[in-house]
Amino acid sequence: MPHIEWRGSKCRVKWWAGEYLPNGRKKYETQGGFEDEQVALNFGLDREHDVRHGTFVRSDKAVVLMREYCWAWHEAQELRPASLKSYKSIINSQIIPYWGNRRVSEIDAFEYDAWRKAVKGRAQRGEISDTYAEDIIGVFRLLMADAVTRYQYRTTSPVPPKQPHRGKYRKKKRAKKRPLEMGTLYQLATNAYMVWGFTGWVYIWHAAFTGMRPAEMYGLERIFTYPSWPASDPDRDRCRDSVERYAGVGPMPAVRVEHQYQWVGGEKTLVEPKYESSRTLVLPPFLAQMHQELAASHDSRWTFRSILGGDLLGARFDRDYWAPIRGGAEERTLRKDFLRPAIPAVEVMEGKPIYLLRHGHKEWLDEDGHSRIATESRMGHEVAGVEGLYGNVTPKMELRIMETLQVRWDEFVGRPGGLWLPPSPKPLPVDGS
CATH class of the missing domain: 1.10.443 (hpI Integrase; Chain A)
Structure with a gap:
């Protein structure tokens, strides 16, 4: 049950965060600034509900900025060097300039949809390739998914599950290829x-x-x-x-x-x-x-x-x-x-x-x-x-x-007339490398 206490003209609520301190005692979270005890109590009850159902975000994680989270996430990945290099480039040039000063926990679905639309628009205008646009969105999707399931920086992802048949269909642009003759x-x-x-x-x-x-x-x-x-x-x-x-x-x-x-x-x-x-x-x-x-x-x-x-x-x-x-x-x-x-x-x-x-x-x-x-x-x-x-x-x-x-x-x-073929090779000059 949350505990209410007054400090001057304001009251605060304290609730168990579902964790224990190194000494074995329960760890509590607090929130102040309330003027009404019932409002504070309801706030604490909601937080305890989140703790019981595994959807609670600790206060220290709720304030983490995207610029901090992105690099911590990148450092934790176990991928091939080329993939890590690609992710690093996308984070540095595309994710952080737009989202860097935002808290991981506060990005909502409307903001994501607007950003995704802008990225797709750049691809349609030819500013970036369709593949690169998908890579940018894909990295953000991974960031948000891990923020929920692995690192508990938020309770849900603003990125919806992939729904290939939703929205206006746009055929992917593919480079025109000829058979290799x-x-x-x-x-x-x-x-x-x-x-x-x-x-x-x-x-x-x-x-x-x-x-x-x-x-x-x-x-x-x-x-x-x-x-x-x-x-x-x-x-x-x-x-x-x-x-x-x-x-x-x-x-x-x-x-x-x-x-x-x-x-x-x-x-x-x-x-x-x-x-x-x-x-x-x-x-x-x-x-x-x-x-x-x-x-x-x-x-x-x-x-x-x-x-x-x-x-x-x-x-x-x-x-x-x-x-x-x-x-x-x-x-x-x-x-x-x-x-x-x-x-x-x-x-x-x-x-x-x-x-x-x-x-x-x-x-x-x-x-x-x-x-x-x-x-x-x-x-x-x-x-x-x-x-x-x-x-x-x-x-x-x-x-x-x-x-x-x-x-x-x-x-x-074997075609009529034959083809020129190079003579036997001679050693090339070397640079000592």
Whole structure:
């Protein structure tokens, strides 16, 4: 039962907060400033009701500002470095500037709806992408959900449960995509050779014929790449099993996707692939031959070196590599060690990210009729439900993938008139990194 006491012309109410002090005594909360005892008593009864039903917010938590809560929440998350970096950016640039001076406990549904509408409006006007708008709203949703269920800063979330059929329907804008044609890929690879030498030539074909993510290719080490792998695998048990499967009778050359290379706290760090999608990818014979030649051209730890011989994570890839490969570049004549002819633009790839080569790989697997479990596993995706539980990628499935990819290459290079192919590689200059 709440306790009422007068202090001068005002009274205050004291009630048990449902917690105990270190000495074992009950911990009480108080609220003053009442002029009527019944009003104060009702206030205390309401608080005790909240305590009994688990909806009470302690007074010290009720005054916490969003700017304090957001960073405490971010610090508590156990996520991959890329996700933490993305959340940090959204909190710093989008959440705190708008909500930072507000108490976590006082944000209501009307305010959230107005803010959400404003964020969506920015996307509709083209100020931010639809995906980024959804990311902003998604981070706020997580903040509010945890404020209720984990940290008890409020009793309910101002963000309603997802209701996909509520409100005016707006079709999501999707970038227009073209099927990945071999001719387009060939021009990209030829441009990459002019920008980056034989490494660039192999890089483009490898991206399109394996579907690896860019960060996975940055972190692809020689020991996990054909022809060294699987014999060079440091995991002895996996090495034994992989040698039997990929280098035994009817060998299937392959690479092992074991890491991705990212900046973590300002340091270059090998971390697990996205979604913990470590996997083995068989290579069509033509690509395996390219890797043999590439491996013989250098002794770097990395399969794909930068132009100066270091790792790709330290290079400005989008600006110095992908931009001229995709968009073309003028002739270079000033420096003898970096002479380069003019590079033609690949018009169908104008403004497009290199990630589309991965999308194209998925299209090819679907066109060739591979099973869903084989396709999604190769892409580094987990198949949910019973299908994923019982599914398994067999050697026969991998062999068929290898064969269909090789057919795609053979049909292209076997066209009348033939194609230019680069000569055997020469060692690139190194910068000591």
